[in-house]
Amino acid sequence: MAPPQVSFGVPMRQTHFGFSPDYTPLNHGSYGAHPIAVREEHLAVRATAEEAPDPFIALNFAARLAKQRELTASLLHSPGGADEIVFVPNASTGTDTILKNLRWEAGRDVILCYEFLYPAVASGIAWIAERYGVGVEVVPVALPLSDDAFVEQMVNAARAVNNTKGEDGQNKRVRLAIIDTIASLPGARVPFERLVPALQAEGALVHVDGAHGIGHIEIDLAALNPDFFVTNLHKWLFVPRGCAAFYVPKRNQHLIRTTLPTSFGFRPLGPSTKSGQAGVEAEDEPGRFINMFDFTGTNDVTHWLCVEAAVKFREEICGGHANIQEYSHSIAQRGAAIAAETLGTEIMDSPGSCLRNCNFANVRLPLDVGSIPSPEKITPWMKITGVEESGTYFQTIIYRGHLYWRVSGTIYIEEADFHKGAKVLKGLCERAEKGEHVQKG
Numbered sequence: 001m002a003p004p005q006v007s008f009g010v011p012m013r014q015t016h017f018g019f020s021p022d023y024t025p026l027n028h029g030s031y032g033a034h035p036i037a038v039r040e041e042h043l044a045v046r047a048t049a050e051e052a053p054d055p056f057i058a059l060n061f062a063a064r065l066a067k068q069r070e071l072t073a074s075l076l077h078s079p080g081g082a083d084e085i086v087f088v089p090n091a092s093t094g095t096d097t098i099l100k101n102l103r104w105e106a107g108r109d110v111i112l113c114y115e116f117l118y119p120a121v122a123s124g125i126a127w128i129a130e131r132y133g134v135g136v137e138v139v140p141v142a143l144p145l146s147d148d149a150f151v152e153q154m155v156n157a158a159r160a161v162n163n164t165k166g167e168d169g170q171n172k173r174v175r176l177a178i179i180d181t182i183a184s185l186p187g188a189r190v191p192f193e194r195l196v197p198a199l200q201a202e203g204a205l206v207h208v209d210g211a212h213g214i215g216h217i218e219i220d221l222a223a224l225n226p227d228f229f230v231t232n233l234h235k236w237l238f239v240p241r242g243c244a245a246f247y248v249p250k251r252n253q254h255l256i257r258t259t260l261p262t263s264f265g266f267r268p269l270g271p272s273t274k275s276g277q278a279g280v281e282a283e284d285e286p287g288r289f290i291n292m293f294d295f296t297g298t299n300d301v302t303h304w305l306c307v308e309a310a311v312k313f314r315e316e317i318c319g320g321h322a323n324i325q326e327y328s329h330s331i332a333q334r335g336a337a338i339a340a341e342t343l344g345t346e347i348m349d350s351p352g353s354c355l356r357n358c359n360f361a362n363v364r365l366p367l368d369v370g371s372i373p374s375p376e377k378i379t380p381w382m383k384i385t386g387v388e389e390s391g392t393y394f395q396t397i398i399y400r401g402h403l404y405w406r407v408s409g410t411i412y413i414e415e416a417d418f419h420k421g422a423k424v425l426k427g428l429c430e431r432a433e434k435g436e437h438v439q440k441g
Contacts, residue, residue, distance in 0.1 A: 001319060001320060001322055001323060002319040002320070002323075003319055003323070004317060004318045004319045004323055004411075005316070005317050005318075005319075006317065008318075008323075008327045008331075008411045008412070008414070009331075009411075009412070009413065009414030010412075010414055010416070010417075012411050012412045013025070013412035013413070016035045016036055016037065016313075016317060016412075017033060017035055017036065017412050018036050018039065019033070019412075020391075022391045023391045023392075024390075024391055024392045024417050024420060024421065025393075025412065025413070026392055026393065026394070026407075026408065026413065026417060026418070026421050027393050027394070027395045027406075027408055028235075028236075028359075028408045028409075028410040028412075028413070029184070029187060029212065029235065029359065029360060029395070029406070029408040030395060030408075031234075031235075031241060032232070032234045032235040032236065032238070032239075032241060033238070033410075033412075034234070034238045034239060034240050034241075034306075034310065035238055035310075035313050035317070037309065037312075037313050037317070038238055038239070038240065038306055038309045038310050038313055039240065041306050041309035042240050042302060042303050042305075042306050042309075045302045045303075045305050045306065046300070046302045049302055057295075057298075061294075061295070062294045062295070064305050065087065065294065065304060065305065066082060067308070068087075068304060068305055068306075068307040068308060069082040069085045069086070069087065069245075070082040071307050071308055071311060072085055072087075072214070072233070072245045072307055073085045075214060075219075075237075075311070076214060076219050076220075076221050076229075076231070076245065076247065077219070077220040077221050077222045077223070078221050078222070078247060079221060079222040079249070080249060080250050082290075083250065083289075083290060084221075084247055084248060084249055084250060084253075084289075085245050085246070085247055086245075086246050086248075086289070086290060086292075086293035086294075087243060087244065087245060087246070087293065087301070087304050088230070088244050088246045088293070089242045089243070089244065089301075090211075090232060090234075090242045090243075090244050091118075091209055091210070091211035091230045091231065091232050091244050092118070092120040092121060092124070092211075093244065093246075093260060094228075094230030094244055094246040095121050095124060095178070095207065095209055095230060096124045096260060097246065097256065097259065097260050098176070098207055098228050098255075098256070099124050099125065099127075099128050099176075100128075100258075100260065101255060101256045101257055101258060102175065102176060102205075102255060104128065104132040104133075104134045104175065105175075106132055106133030106134065107133055107135075107166050107167060107168065108166050108168075108170060108172055108173060109132075109134050109135065109172075109173060109175035109176075110134065110135035110136065110137050110161045110172055110173065110174050110175060111125050111128065111129070111134060111135070111136050111137070111174075111175065111176050111177075111178065112137045112139065112154070112157060112158055112161065112174045112176070112177040112178070112199070112204060113125065113136070113137070113138055113139070113177070113178045113179075114138065114139045114140075114141040114154070114179075115138050115139070115140050115141060115142075116141070116143065116183050116185065116186065116399070117138075117178065117180075117183075117209075118180070118183075118184050118185075118209060118211065119185075121178060121209060125178070134175075135161075135172065137157055137161050137174070139153055139154055139157040141153050141154070142400060143186060143188055143348065143350075143355060143399075143400075144188075144348050144349055144350035144353055144355055145350050145353065146350055146351060146352035146353050147191040147194065147352055147353055147354055148352060150190070150191055150195075150353075151191055151194050151195055151198055154177075154179075154195060154198070154199065155198050155199065155202060158174045158177065158199055158202040158203075158204060159202060161173070161174050162174060162202060162203065173203060174199070174202060174203065174204040175204065175205065176204060176205045176206075176207060177195075177199040177204040177205070177206045177207070178206075178207050178209060179192050179195050179196070179199075179206065179207075179208055179209070180192065180208070180209045180210070180211070180212075181208060181209070181210040181211075181212060181213045181216075181217065181219070181231075182210075182211075182212035182213070182216065182217070182358045182360065184211065184212065185395075185397045185399070185406065186348060186360075186362040186397060186399050186404055186406060187212075187358070187360025187361070187362060187406040187407075187408070188348070188355035188356070188358070188360065188362065189217070189354045189355050189356070189357045189358040189360075190354075190355075191354055192208055192224075193223075193224060196208065196224055196225065196226050197225070200225075200227070205227040205228070205252070206226050206227050206228075207226065207227060207228040207229070207230075208224070208226045208228070208229045208230075209230060210229055210230060210231035210232075211230070211231065211232045211235065211244075212232070212235060212236065212358070212359075212360075213229075213231035213232070213236075214231045214232075214233060214236065214237050214245065215233070215235070215236035215237030215238065215314075215321070215324070216235070216236035216325075216328075216358065216359055217325070217357075217358060219231065221247055225249075226247075226249075227249070227252055228246075228247065228248055228252065229246075229247040230244055230245065230246045230247065231244060231245050231247075232244045233245060233307060233310070234303075236328075236359070236410070237307070237310050237311075237314075238310040238313060238314065239303065239304075239306050239307055239310045240303035240306055241303070242303075243301075243303055243304050243306075243307075246293070248289065253288070253289040256289060256292075258292070259292055259293055259296045260296075261296060261297065263292075263295070263296040263297055264295060264296070265288075265291050265292030265293065265294065265295070265296070266292065267285065267288060267292075318411060324410075324411055327409075327411055328359040328409045328410045328411060329357070329358065329359055329409065330409070331409040331410075331413055331414065331415070332358075332359045332360060332361050332407055332408060332409025333356065333361055333409070334415060334418070335361070335407050335409055335413070335415065335417075335418035335421075336361030336362075336363050336407045338415060338418040338419055338422055339363040339405060339407060339418060339421070339422040339425070340363050340364075342419070342422035342423060342426055343363065343364075343365060343366050343422060343425065343426055343429070344366055345363060345364040345365065345366050346363075346364055347361050347362065347363055347364075348361070348362040348363075348364070348404065359408060359409045359410060360406060360407065360408060360409075361406075361407045361409075362399075362404040362405070362406055362407070363404060363405045363407055364402050364403065364404055365396065365402075365403040365404065365405060365425070365429055366426075366429055367403050367429050367432060367433065369398060369401055369402065369403055370401065372432065372433065372435075373435060373438055374437070374438045375398060375403075376398070377437045377438060378396070378398075378403065378432050378437050379396045379397060379398065379403070381432070381436075381437035382394050382396050382425070382428050382432070382437075383395075383396070385428060386424060386425070386428065389424075390420075390424045392420070392421050392424055394421070394424075394425055394428075395408065396425075405425060
């Protein structure tokens with residue numbers, strides 16, 4: 001394993017990233033960031049597109065995109081290669097595509113999830129429930145807890161649903177279970193490798209929201225065998241925003257009938273339509289899935305052609321994924337320890353849990369939510385004030401009655417950044433105790 005060309009931390013940030021010198025980027029996990037070299041590649045691709053837009057979009061884009069899909073499929077160990085991988089703008093789009101494509105049985109079908117599901121996904125589920133009469137079973141999994149307890153609670157909930165009779169006397173069923181690789185808020189790794197087969201054994205289709213997946217932890221789709229999977233390339237892989245890989249194994253591609261929005265690639269079932277458009281005789285028509293997603297309308301998706309540039313940066317400048325992974329995890333956990341010591345609190349953790357086996361950690365803030373007026377105003381006030389006064393954005397959340405700082409580690413952050421951030425956050429906590437968040441909120 002070759003060492004990085006430039007030391008990780010501030011030297012990497014100053015040499016290869018375009019952050020303002022007045023900004024300390026302690027929240028990589030939310031929106032990601034990409035290196036200057038990848039930005040330059042993106043600008044070059046855009047320039048090529050503008051030189052001759054028509055052939056670039058109509059004639060050449062699909063072939064160029066196929067190369068990036070093939071590389072992504074290799075990184076994810078897709079068993080069917082690039083034929084099972086398409087690109088969408090973000091993980092939420094991929095998840096919503098599944099929700100709006102599955103055929104739901106009102107009064108019978110149930111979507112299974114847990115309470116700290118990503119809010120946008122929860123909203124998508126709520127729409128499906130409202131529109132189609134689908135049940136939603138939200139399991140009150142309370143972090144921190146062991147992986148054994150996590151899996152047991154989810155499996156028991158699935159069994160309880162499957163053993164419940166609907167109004168027609170027929171058993172309900174968990175039609176779809178949605179889990180994460182790494183949950184966002186709080187930031188915690190989920191035992192997804194165990195949950196996928198366990199929930200499939202209960203008859204559920206299992207979708208893995210891997211928004212924090214590729215470039216962060218090892219993902220082996222051949223071994224995992226999910227029914228659906230989506231992962232953002234613009235977070236931890238260093239591709240420009242927004243780009244996500246949407247994986248649907250060939251056995252399930254017939255379930256995905258349309259893109260969002262429905263566009264040129266849609267083919268109604270049957271030999272023809274009233275408009276004269278040729279239909280498909282079978283839902284698994286060869287190439288239908290890929291062709292459907294290649295072009296859904298005029299958008300600037302030139303950044304989708306930058307996967308190769310991002311991988312080149314990771315390999316040539318950083319010395320490969322293992323270097324990045326080791327440093328990012330280590331600095332996140334060291335940063336959390338610094339924060340916990342500065343704040344006089346602790347890091348969320350549990351024996352027998354994988355929750356900290358990622359580039360996140362959750363540090364409790366020294367504030368009693370129950371005794372502070374308008375606690376819902378604290379987190380937005382901290383974010384605004386942190387940026388305005390100190391050039392630092394803090395991803396703080398209220399989870400089960402406690403305030404946490406979600407610490408995020410990556411290659412352009414070092415211990416000194418966490419010392420600074422923790423001191424700023426301690427001062428904000430002291431000011432919030434005095435009610436400043438209410439006065440300015």
